[in-house]
Amino acid sequence: MINIHATKKLYAKLPAPISAPQSETTPLTPTLSLGEREQNPLSGWNANLLILQRRNCVLLVHDATRFPLFVKGLLKADFANFNHLFADALMNTLLKLGASQSQLDTAAALLAPCRFDTACDRSVQGTMNQMAGDLEHRLWFDNARLDDLSSYATGAWLSDRPCTVKGQKDCIWPNSAMLALLSRAGNSAPAKRNVIQLADYLSSRNG
Numbered sequence: 429m430i431n432i433h434a435t436k437k438l439y440a441k442l443p444a445p446i447s448a449p450q451s452e453t454t455p456l457t458p459t460l461s462l463g464e465r466e467q468n469p470l471s472g473w474n475a476n477l478l479i480l481q482r483r484n485c486v487l488l489v490h491d492a493t494r495f496p497l498f499v500k501g502l503l504k505a506d507f508a509n510f511n512h513l514f515a516d517a518l519m520n521t522l523l524k525l526g527a528s529q530s531q532l533d534t535a536a537a538l539l540a541p542c543r544f545d546t547a548c549d550r551s552v553q554g555t556m557n558q559m560a561g562d563l564e565h566r567l568w569f570d571n572a573r574l575d576d577l578s579s580y581a582t583g584a585w586l587s588d589r590p591c592t593v594k595g596q597k598d599c600i601w602p603n604s605a606m607l608a609l610l611s612r613a614g615n616s617a618p619a620k621r622n623v624i625q626l627a628d629y630l631s632s633r634n635g
Contacts, residue, residue, distance in 0.1 A: 429540050430514065431471045433548045438477035438486065442544060443508045469613050470518075470538040473497075474552040478560055480567060481574045487563070488514075489556045491549060493605035494591040496559055497521055498583045500574055515539050521583035525603050527610070534614035551594040559586045 434442070472491040477484060484502040489495070497517040506513060522535055563582065567574065587606070590599035 429468070429471060430473070430542045432473045432475050432488065432514075432542050432544050433552075434474075434544045434546060435476045435548060435553075436546060438475055439544060439546050441477060441484070441504075441507050442510075468538055468540060469609050470535065471540075474548050474556055476553075476556055476560065478563075480564065483574055485574075486513075487556055487560055488517075489552050489559065490602070490606065491552050493602050493609055494552070494555050494593065494600060495602040495606035496556075496583050496586040498563070498579050498586065500577065500579050500582075511542050514542055517579060517583065520580040521587075522606075522610075524580045524584040525587070525607065527607055530614050531607055531610040534610045538613065555591050562586065 469492070470490075473488045474491065475486055475488040478487055479485070480500070483500060486499040486502060488497040488499075497514070498521075499513050499517050502513075518535060518539070519532065522532060527535070563586065566572065567577070584603065587603040588601070590601055592599055
């Protein structure tokens with residue numbers, strides 16, 4: 429599974445039964461055990477809903493690497509299809525970074541259904557808020573239209589920065605950290621292949 433910690437604002441947009449009422453400390457779906465995290469290093473994200481130029485957008489940040497994904501212009505029906513949106517954003521953003529074929533294969537093999545809770549991490553949320561602020565500033569400063577912005581290139585742009593992590597002395601660069609994570613995952617054990625066709629992602633790129 430891909431565990432995603434959603435803000436209340438985003439969680440309210442998710443369709444039932446995912447959006448059933450829950451307390452902040454009792455997620456609807458259990459958080460991953462240490463064993464599950466070791467099996468799927470792609471799991472563990474914080475996500476928030478952004479309203480940019482009156483459009484629903486979602487910004488996700490990977491807990492361990494601070495790697496961001498940006499999904500723009502969501503309609504109501506899109507929230508029910510978040511598994512595809514997540515996979516599309518991840519694979520195409522990695523392509524924008526110039527990930528190797530081995531790293532892409534590993535990422536594709538680790539894709540799994542998304543499950544949501546509201547147990548957000550304040551440290552990751554701090555990174556996410558900084559990225560959201562930079563994105564909003566870029567739209568305003570460049571007088572850019574959201575529709576003209578590539579979601580995948582935006583994710584790659586947001587990943588090219590040093591980020592601080594609580595309890596860690598040195599900064600990490602999300603782009604390098606995510607590619608290194610995929611390399612380690614690919615080398616540690618042969619990943620079971622998902623039925624994922626990279627051609628689908630290549631054909632869906634928007635620039």
